[in-house]
Amino acid sequence: MRALTTLILAGVTFAASASISTPYDVLPTGHLSSVIVMQGNEVQSSTNADQLLPPASTLKLVTALAAKLHWPDGYQFSTKLYKQGNDYSLRFSGDPSLTRQDLEQLLSHLKNKTISGDLYLDGSVFDGYDRGVGWPWDVLGVCYAAPASALSLEGNCVQASLKTLKNGNTSIFVPQYQPITVKTTVKAVTKEEKRTSYCDLNLSTEPNNSYTLSGCLTYRDKLLPLKFAVQSPSLYLKKTIAAIFAQQGTQLEGKIKLQTASDDAVLVAEHKSDPLDDMLQLMLHKSNNLYADNITKQLGADYYGEHGSFNSGTSAIREILKKQANIDLGNSVLEDGSGLSRNNRISPRVMMQVMQFIKNHDQQLHMIALLPTSGMDGTLKYRPSMQDAPIKGHIKGKSGSLFGSHNMVGYTYDEQGHIKYTFVQYVSNYHPEPAIKGVKPAITRFEKAFYHSLVTE
Numbered sequence: 001m002r003a004l005t006t007l008i009l010a011g012v013t014f015a016a017s018a019s020i021s022t023p024y025d026v027l028p029t030g031h032l033s034s035v036i037v038m039q040g041n042e043v044q045s046s047t048n049a050d051q052l053l054p055p056a057s058t059l060k061l062v063t064a065l066a067a068k069l070h071w072p073d074g075y076q077f078s079t080k081l082y083k084q085g086n087d088y089s090l091r092f093s094g095d096p097s098l099t100r101q102d103l104e105q106l107l108s109h110l111k112n113k114t115i116s117g118d119l120y121l122d123g124s125v126f127d128g129y130d131r132g133v134g135w136p137w138d139v140l141g142v143c144y145a146a147p148a149s150a151l152s153l154e155g156n157c158v159q160a161s162l163k164t165l166k167n168g169n170t171s172i173f174v175p176q177y178q179p180i181t182v183k184t185t186v187k188a189v190t191k192e193e194k195r196t197s198y199c200d201l202n203l204s205t206e207p208n209n210s211y212t213l214s215g216c217l218t219y220r221d222k223l224l225p226l227k228f229a230v231q232s233p234s235l236y237l238k239k240t241i242a243a244i245f246a247q248q249g250t251q252l253e254g255k256i257k258l259q260t261a262s263d264d265a266v267l268v269a270e271h272k273s274d275p276l277d278d279m280l281q282l283m284l285h286k287s288n289n290l291y292a293d294n295i296t297k298q299l300g301a302d303y304y305g306e307h308g309s310f311n312s313g314t315s316a317i318r319e320i321l322k323k324q325a326n327i328d329l330g331n332s333v334l335e336d337g338s339g340l341s342r343n344n345r346i347s348p349r350v351m352m353q354v355m356q357f358i359k360n361h362d363q364q365l366h367m368i369a370l371l372p373t374s375g376m377d378g379t380l381k382y383r384p385s386m387q388d389a390p391i392k393g394h395i396k397g398k399s400g401s402l403f404g405s406h407n408m409v410g411y412t413y414d415e416q417g418h419i420k421y422t423f424v425q426y427v428s429n430y431h432p433e434p435a436i437k438g439v440k441p442a443i444t445r446f447e448k449a450f451y452h453s454l455v456t457e
Contacts, residue, residue, distance in 0.1 A: 026445050034348040060337070073277055112250065123151040152290065153233070
């Protein structure tokens with residue numbers, strides 16, 4: 001059995017395999033970090049295993065595991081068109097993959113027809129807040145914090161771009177078909193002007209899907225891509241549907257309203273999402289928050305037979321993992337399913353239980369294949385610590401980042417393609433000194449040494 005040595009670094013006592021490098025001394029003063037490494041069922045290294053830390057987007061693995069345990073592989077979200085008397089209704093399920101093209105196809109069943117009544121938008125499958133407790137107010141206007149609404153279309157996200165002009169002004173471009181308004185008062189400045197004026201690019205939003213950009217932006221040759229989170233999904237849908245009706249020659253004599261479909265409504269048409277595994281792969285590869293949170297809410301709705309919410313969804317995740325995986329989340333704090341909430345807390349020991357269960361049941365779950373590969377694809381493609389051999393291509397895992405947190409959980413592979421180590425890395429309270437030219441960030445140096453030891457030992 002591998003000899004273990006006791007190390008004392010930064011006032012923390014832990015046991016570590018002599019061949020596994022965890023250079024905590026390169027991390028800035030004040031950090032709080034945890035690393036657990038297991039080979040098979042044996043712990044090779046463990047530091048601060050029971051410390052409650054922000055999981056960030058590694059929480060998506062917990063959400064994905066609950067979804068895989070609860071639903072069959074072919075599970076799909078569905079969006080349905082019903083007829084009830086002179087009225088029609090669209091019943092939404094929170095499908096995070098629903099596109100405008102999907103909606104056009106669904107509404108094509110009404111093409112060139114006259115609706116003498118109203119069109120109801122039914123999002124009653126979810127209730128409660130569209131944003132999780134602990135989501136920062138300053139990111140609610142951007143797409144990774146798009147509202148987790150049952151009425152979701154195009155990821156509740158609108159792409160645009162900002163251009164700096166030679167006269168010091170800026171211009172905004174939004175696709176004409178997008179029913180939002182954006183105004184810019186941003187000034188184009190030099191790098192020196194920006195530095196001395198302490199001026200940044202700011203975004204303010206209104207409930208009617210109006211956005212205002214202000215502040216400063218340095219001159220640039222290329223357009224600055226922007227992604228605005230839809231503030232009112234219902235208003236966005238109403239305007240989009242009105243445009244589709246006009247395009248398809250559908251006459252609506254009534255109004256588009258928010259209302260629950262009646263029980264005696266007759267199904268006209270249905271759109272189904274891609275199967276669950278495809279949705280989970282996108283969620284894990286791109287770390288898509290809307291997918292994770294709408295899946296969480298739908299778990300709550302389906303598990304309890306009631307309206308889905310952040311509360312019911314996270315409760316369902318707890319119960320599913322306890323009953324089907326014997327994983328007790330205990331005093332973990334779950335406010336959402338994406339990891340976006342700053343209030344989320346989970347211990348590395350519990351996360352390791354999740355990782356071990358996924359590995360030990362991979363023949364049934366097939367979850368590891370859904371994860372991105374180091375330096376190759378997804379959110380790990382450009383991670384600085386994973387760009388070079390032998391790390392590149394030898395880790396499958398899930399990253400997670402928040403203010404002050406740099407997390408990674410995953411599996412390392414040997415040359416034969418077999419899993420060698422399972423690891424959890426949580427680095428919290430990471431606030432380094434200003435960057436020094438030519439010196440790689442401390443977190444990159446820490447991770448590179450750690451991952452290198454895992455894939456070469």
